[in-house]
Amino acid sequence: MPKVKKAHCYVRDYPGVFRTDGAILFCTFCETNVSCDRKSQITQHLGTSKHIENSKLKSNKDQVSQQFIKNHLIKLEQIIKI
């Protein structure tokens, strides 16, 4: 099925943005299905204000969790030294 192949291509082209179960292309930021019959449908989705907002929120969240993990590790190191 060419459609399946396409979904995988978009997952590869946009790592971290899309995922697929083999048939359906899924936007990880918007938690929604994205039609991938045409590439224009992908670029259109990427350009929607909803997607841009969601990707900003997601990347902010990731930064916060990364900082949290870093602080957590520093605390652990301090505990080990004591």
Ligand SMILES: [Zn+2]
């Ligand atoms: Zn999206």
